[in-house]
Every structure is written in structure tokens, then in C-alpha cells.
Amino acid sequence: MIRTLTAILATLTLPYPAVAQDAPRPNQPSPNQIVAEASADEWVAIPAEDLLVMTLAPDRDGEPRKVVIQLMPEPFSQGWVANIRTLARAGWYDGISVNRVQDNYVVQWGDPNYDNPEAEGAAKSLPEGLRVMEESDYVAPFEIQPLYPVTATQRMSAVADLIERGGMPDLPQVRQIIERQQGDSYAVETMMIKGWPFGAGAGEGSSEVVWPVHCYGMVGVGRGMSPDTGSGAELYTVIGHAPRHLDRNIALVGRIVSGMEHLSSLPRGSGALGFYTSEETDERTPIRSIRVASDLPAAEQPRFEYLSTESETFARYAEARANRRDPFFIVPAGGADICNIPVPVRTSPAD
């Protein structure tokens, strides 16, 4: 594959190499280079019904700030996902704000007057038709067939296929990756399902369940104390190290696919848990609106696609995330945690 200057730059910590290489180093493609070579049919278009466009107030320089959120597909978290569409279509989110920014944790937005004795106004009444979800909905049955191989045997055989086709490094290294990627401190197994990261483990009785995991940029549903499960009126996204202890304790509904920087760079709140205090009301970034993309005029609808987690390119990309052999690296890790294999999402190329 042609190593362009841009591709080489993409592997450096400094803008340009400081010294010439005097010994042979690994010279394999980086994960991003692998993704760039994916064929068009390995990308899956995201339905406009699954995209939200969140418009924040312009920044201090008057620049617009748009955030696009991809909602999870069926059958995951669908009650909350439906609620979010209902709230968006009722215009309920218009005029709410970002009320909490806690470093290495979350940005959270919703009605600043919700359940707040220091509120300056009454809480916004919620629209009709919101579903009340159960705590059992935080997980889904394991019978949903994950299309990314789960067991070591399945993974080995998928990788063996790839090696035969000439795309992958040798088996012993791959075996090591596979065995170490299976579980982590939080889940007996981790896996990709339909383009999303999941943990799996024991459910009630002798069942097995899967649940979405709190990787950077994932979007979840704020709630009060159990048994409250939240409606979708209060949302948050992860802006630090994946807080996996929240998995299975709160609903995840989607991820930020564009404009994350508009949230992650917000000033941190000085109050407990990163809430803006009553002296910091000016810091609360106003949210002008959240719209379901399919409700926008066609010309304004963002068009995004994700790299299929069932594709050969995704498997090669995941392996490269686990074993960096591009020139900057010296010691491939031999494994990667699921949140260190972000699913590539991009704007769809023009037709």
C-alpha cells in the first residue's frame, strides 16, 4: 500500500521524525490506514431515523456548534430511544442546557430546573407517551446472535480465514490477542454487535445477557435513584476513561459521531460532581434544539456510515489496534480493551 506523507504523519507524536531510523522497524499499516482501504460495501449507512442533530448555542466567537448522535439499533435500549425521538419531536429539548461537566467523567444536559431547589423556574413538563422502562431493560438477552465471533474457537477460525487470504500476521500472536480480548474486569466476554461495543455475562437465573458498555463518547440516560430508570430527558456522554462500573446500572442509548469536541472542551463545573453552581449559570451552554435527522429537510440531513463490525476490514483494524506495528511503535501490546477499538464512523461520501 502506498505510504503517503499524510499516512506517515498520522503515526507520529511529533510533527516530523526527529531522527532517521537506523534499524528495521515494523512497517505495517496503522489502524486508520487499514480503515481507509475498506471497500465501500463494508460501510453501513446509518438510517436518518437513528441520527439526532443537537445544535448548541454558538461559541464565544460566534462559531456554530453542531453535535450528531447515533442512536442504538433494535433491539437495544429501544424504550429510551423511542422516548428520545418523542422528546425531540415535541421540541422538548429546545432551550435546555448543559448543566454538568465533570472532568474525566461526563458532560450532562437536560432541564436545569429539574428537581433543583435552586431552580430559577418550574421544571418543564414532559410530553405524553413516554415509556417507563424497567431496570431489566439495561441488559438484553444473549440469544441475539452476535455477528462478531464470540468464543475463542470462532475467533480463531475467523482469523484463520483471514490469514489464508493473506491479510493477517501469524497465528500465535493472533491467538494471544483473541484469548486476552475475550473478557475484562467487567464482563466475562466483550464483543461487537451490529457496530456497537458490548459486555456479556450472567443474567438472572441461568440466562446470559449482553449490555452496551460506557466507552468514550457513548450517550446514556440520566436517572435518579433506583428504581427510577430515567426517561431520556436527561442525557450524558462520557468524556474520560471509560467508567465501566456504570455498565448495567444505567441505560446507554447511543454515541456522539460528530462534534464531540464541542462537549469535551466545555469548562468544568465547580460544584459537586461537576454541576455548574448558581454562580456559574452563564457557563451552562444552551441547547437550541435536538432534531431527529429524518425530520429535517433532505438537504440538511447528515449522512453517516459505520464500518461493519462483521467485515474483514474491521477484524484487521481491531487486530492492528491490539498490535500496533506501524513505524512509531516498538512493542505491540498483544491485546486491546473493547473501548480501545472505537468503531469507525464517517460522513458518507458524496454519491
Place this chain on the structure above:
Amino acid sequence: MIRTLTAILATLTLPYPAVAQDAPRPNQPSPNQIVAEASADEWVAIPAEDLLVMTLAPDRDGEPRKVVIQLMPEPFSQGWVANIRTLARAGWYDGISVNRVQDNYVVQWGDPNYDNPEAEGAAKSLPEGLRVMEESDYVAPFEIQPLYPVTATQRMSAVADLIERGGMPDLPQVRQIIERQQGDSYAVETMMIKGWPFGAGAGEGSSEVVWPVHCYGMVGVGRGMSPDTGSGAELYTVIGHAPRHLDRNIALVGRIVSGMEHLSSLPRGSGALGFYTSEETDERTPIRSIRVASDLPAAEQPRFEYLSTESETFARYAEARANRRDPFFIVPAGGADICNIPVPVRTSPAD
């Protein structure tokens, strides 16, 4: 222990509980509550020689921005640590800038004219006396006795002691934690040594080695392509999900202990890898100075301490991070990755 309103607030995602609890829920202390109850002798004062005070230019509102960095202790990364003190004492860092902010990755600072064809000036010459480090220095021999128990047997016995003293939950749950915390996708073992997070695994030949890990807020040494190992003139900190694939590939020298928000909230660069482009030179936050704290007048020296990772409170805190039983939570995770057990650091209480 007394549950103050502040303590209860610390466990909520929303400012106040939305609904009353109608079934008994776990009501154990949160990790932060456990730390708050530590005895004074469980906190270890950080020597002023190990603290750096980095002063950024004031923000747009004229507010000062100070960042404090704790350097790693002997015997870890000491060549780079010594270089950083040399550079700070030579005033070399005065007038450099933050040149790169890449979302979910790093903030990086150094000489914007270093090895940059678009530079507006000549690169700053480095002071005399900087050590040239080897790639073998990225790891340390395992003979350094970790004081936090490493093997499952050692951990079980430490925990058994705690249970006898009445501080911990039942053994089967603890066993599960211990067995799952031992390794992860990146290291055969993970452990705390002298207040820092490490991975451990095979080194050259049949040796075993330990290496610091890239948790959120850790500070590392920018370098060019191997065999360059960096001097310490170029530094970075992690502002997203722990990029553990960098472990063993680059030197880690410390962590941000105060003022992280001044770095993590910076605007992201638009160039490749989050570098600010030539059109964005105004975005580069100037660094006024970096000083070794022991060189400052006594009244200006920051005083920090960390919770000993050999202490009973730390063990209870780590267990609570792995199994949240404070009221907000429903399902304790049963384990935690090492970067999800941040070592508590605080300003020292006034004498």
C-alpha cells in the same frame, strides 16, 4: 458513618433523588467516602522536588491557570525526570506552548518551532547535561518489590486480614475481584507500586518487568521515531480513554495532580493528530513557566499528598471502585481496570 447531604449528593447523577427508594438498596460507602475516612498517617507527603508548577497564560477572562504535576519516584523513569528538572531549572520551558490537543487522546506541549518546517522561528536550543535514555528504560525490573500484593494468594491474604478487622465484604466476592484484577488485555499483571499504576509482564529473555501505564492524566515524554526516546522537552498528558497501547513504547514520567481542567478543556486542534494548524497559532495556549516546587519560595510551594497504595484504606477504596454498593448502584461490577482506580491525591491539610 454519618451520611451527610454532600455525601449523598456525591452518589447521584441528578442533583437530588427523583423518586423515593421503595426497596432496600445497597447502602455502603462510596469510594470517595472511604477515602475521606482515611487516617492522616495513610497519606504520604509528596516531596517538593517531585512537584512541578506549570503556569499557563491566563484564560480569556483573565483568570490564572496553574497546573501541578507529580513526577514519578525512584527508580522509575529517572533519567527523563532528571532532564525535566534540568529543563525547568534552565527556564527552558518558559515561553513554549500547547501545540496539540487531540480529542480522546492527548494534550501535548513543547517548543512549537521544534522540527517544524512551518516554524516561525528557530528551535530553542536545549540546555547542557540532558541524559540520553534507552528504550530499555521504558520498563523497570520486576525485582522492585511491589508493596501492593501481586499474586492472588498474597491478595487473598491481605483481604482476609481486612475482613477479620471488620472492614470488607465477604470472601467469594473479594476472590472474584482479585482474580479478575490481576491482568488485562495489556499486561499479565497490573498493580500499584508506591502510589502509581503499573503493568507487569515478560521482559527480555526470561526476565519480568514492570512499566507505568497510560491512565487519564498521566504525563509522558514526546519523542520522534525510534530509537529517539525524547528528552523531556516535549510533554503530553492523556485526556481520554487510557491509550494503553502506548505503554512500553514511550516514557511516562508523572501525572497531573491539580489543574487538569485547564488542559482537558482546551480547544481541539484542527490539524492532523490534533495539532494546531498555522491558521490556529492563536489557539496555542502559552506556557509562562514550569518550576520545580522546591525552587519556589516556601510560601508558594504547593503541598500535596497521595493515599498510600499499601494502606488499608486504599485496599477498601479499590474494592469499592470494583464493587459499587453506594445507593445509586444496582449491580456491582465485580472488578475494575487499573485506570478505573485512580490514586487519591490531595492538597495537604494545613498544619
